[in-house]
Amino acid sequence: MLAVHFGAGNIGRGFIGNLLYHSGYRTCFVDVNAEIVDLINEKQQYRVVLADDSQEENIIKDVTAINSQTDPEKVVDAIVKADLVTAAVGPTILPLISGLISEGLKKRLSENNEPLNIIACENMIGGSTLLKEKVYEKITDEEKQAFDRQYGFPDAAVDRIVPNQKNEDKLMVKVEPFYEWAVDQSKIVGEKPPVKGITYVDDLNPYIERKLFTVNTGHAITAYLGYFSGIKTIDEAMKNEKIRMLVEQALEETGAVLIEKYGFKPEVHKAYIHKILARFTNAHISDEVTRVGRSPIRKLGPNDRLISPAKQYQERVGKEPAFLAKGIAAALLFDYEKDEEAVELQESIKNEGLEATITRYTKLDKDSDLTQLIVDKYHSLKEDLLM
Ligand SMILES: NC(=O)c1ccc[n+]([C@@H]2O[C@H](COP(=O)([O-])OP(=O)(O)OC[C@H]3O[C@@H](n4cnc5c(N)ncnc54)[C@H](O)[C@@H]3O)[C@@H](O)[C@H]2O)c1
Numbered sequence: 001m002l003a004v005h006f007g008a009g010n011i012g013r014g015f016i017g018n019l020l021y022h023s024g025y026r027t028c029f030v031d032v033n034a035e036i037v038d039l040i041n042e043k044q045q046y047r048v049v050l051a052d053d054s055q056e057e058n059i060i061k062d063v064t065a066i067n068s069q070t071d072p073e074k075v076v077d078a079i080v081k082a083d084l085v086t087a088a089v090g091p092t093i094l095p096l097i098s099g100l101i102s103e104g105l106k107k108r109l110s111e112n113n114e115p116l117n118i119i120a121c122e123n124m125i126g127g128s129t130l131l132k133e134k135v136y137e138k139i140t141d142e143e144k145q146a147f148d149r150q151y152g153f154p155d156a157a158v159d160r161i162v163p164n165q166k167n168e169d170k171l172m173v174k175v176e177p178f179y180e181w182a183v184d185q186s187k188i189v190g191e192k193p194p195v196k197g198i199t200y201v202d203d204l205n206p207y208i209e210r211k212l213f214t215v216n217t218g219h220a221i222t223a224y225l226g227y228f229s230g231i232k233t234i235d236e237a238m239k240n241e242k243i244r245m246l247v248e249q250a251l252e253e254t255g256a257v258l259i260e261k262y263g264f265k266p267e268v269h270k271a272y273i274h275k276i277l278a279r280f281t282n283a284h285i286s287d288e289v290t291r292v293g294r295s296p297i298r299k300l301g302p303n304d305r306l307i308s309p310a311k312q313y314q315e316r317v318g319k320e321p322a323f324l325a326k327g328i329a330a331a332l333l334f335d336y337e338k339d340e341e342a343v344e345l346q347e348s349i350k351n352e353g354l355e356a357t358i359t360r361y362t363k364l365d366k367d368s369d370l371t372q373l374i375v376d377k378y379h380s381l382k383e384d385l386l387m
């Protein structure tokens with residue numbers, strides 16, 4: 001079996017590639033990083049090391065790679081032959097890979113009659129659906145009908161913390177032991193891809209919202225409060241009592257939304273939150289707050305981990321999301337100059353003002369209660385953290 005995976009980065013190598021190998025796939029990575037592509041082709045294997053006391057090492061074999069910038073036609077041919085296509089490139093990159101995917105899928109129509117599933121493994125709601133939309137923008141109505149019959153774009157939720165790392169062996173990846181990969185089986189065409197480790201579910205919403213609004217909300221708030229306090233890593237930030245308490249309180253707010261919306265048992269959800277917080281304190285992982293806080297504009301988007309649960313808390317619980325608002329305020333204060341989105345955000349606050357910036361990126365009304373709450377928390381965050 002051949003899997004074509006876009007993005008040979010942390011999650012690509014450390015999570016998806018790992019499970020694909022153990023399920024009997026040969027994986028062809030597609031990336032724009034020439035150094036990584038060349039190394040994969042040279043070694044045809046890489047190491048995945050568990051970030052726990054065991055430091056267990058796994059050798060991932062049967063891997064090759066294509067540089068999509070220099071060899072796009074090879075990517076098209078790989079898609080024609082593939083049994084599965086996956087991606088972990090980041091939500092903003094999905095539109096950029098949609099052109100090659102649509103070329104590959106078009107060529108496949110006349111050369112390979114087997115159905116194919118394309119799964120985007122990104123931290124967002126509806127990643128594969130977005131990829132499908134971008135692919136469909138590039139094809140005719142007639143091709144759309146054929147694509148509908150032959151190709152599935154099931155959405156997915158993926159969870160495994162893989163920090164940025166600088167290892168002497170540049171292909172090696174250190175990963176936390178925990179992982180979860182849920183895929184919407186209602187959108188699969190043909191047989192379900194036999195990937196050991198995928199949980200196929202009928203309704204992905206509870207899985208993706210539980211993950212995004214617990215792991216990623218908690219992670220983002222830890223990162224932004226940590227950054228604001230001059231702390232470098234997530235585990236260090238979690239050692240700060242004030243930050244830990246604010247994160248826990250924010251997760252009580254997202255938890256209230258999830259419990260109300262999906263009927264989760266409160267005690268089971270509480271245990272889930274504590275398991276997640278324990279993952280943030282893994283001493284074998286050094287995860288920089290600047291990685292976890294990366295792309296603050298994306299994270300402040302209306303459907304992402306901060307604004308969406310805050311709005312839902314107001315609507316469903318009927319209360320003020322005071323702690324989520326502190327996290328949102330901290331995101332607005334993220335001024336890391338090596339992050340393009342952080343720079344854009346700070347420029348916007350400087351030139352257009354705080355309220356206009358909130359409205360622009362979160363799509364909240366300027367006069368809404370939530371906007372006003374965020375503005376208040378923005379101005380009082382320093383006191384909150386020192387108190
Ligand atoms: N790292 C984690 O802990 C984690 C966990 C769950 C989900 N995710 C999600 O997985 C996705 C990838 O995250 P990551 O941490 O692996 O990032 P990463 O930066 O380590 O990897 C992304 C890879 O995509 C490649 N890429 C960029 N543009 C490309 C293009 N046009 N074509 C092909 N490849 C391209 C990059 O060169 C890089 O190798 C994100 O959506 C992230 O939210 C990450």
Ligand SMILES: O=P(O)(O)OC[C@@H](O)[C@@H](O)[C@H](O)[C@H](O)CO
Nearest residue numbers: 123158159160161162216219292
């Ligand atoms: O990848 P992002 O930028 O959406 O979010 C940063 C981290 O929260 C994220 O990568 C987590 O490590 C991951 O989602 C854990 O499963």
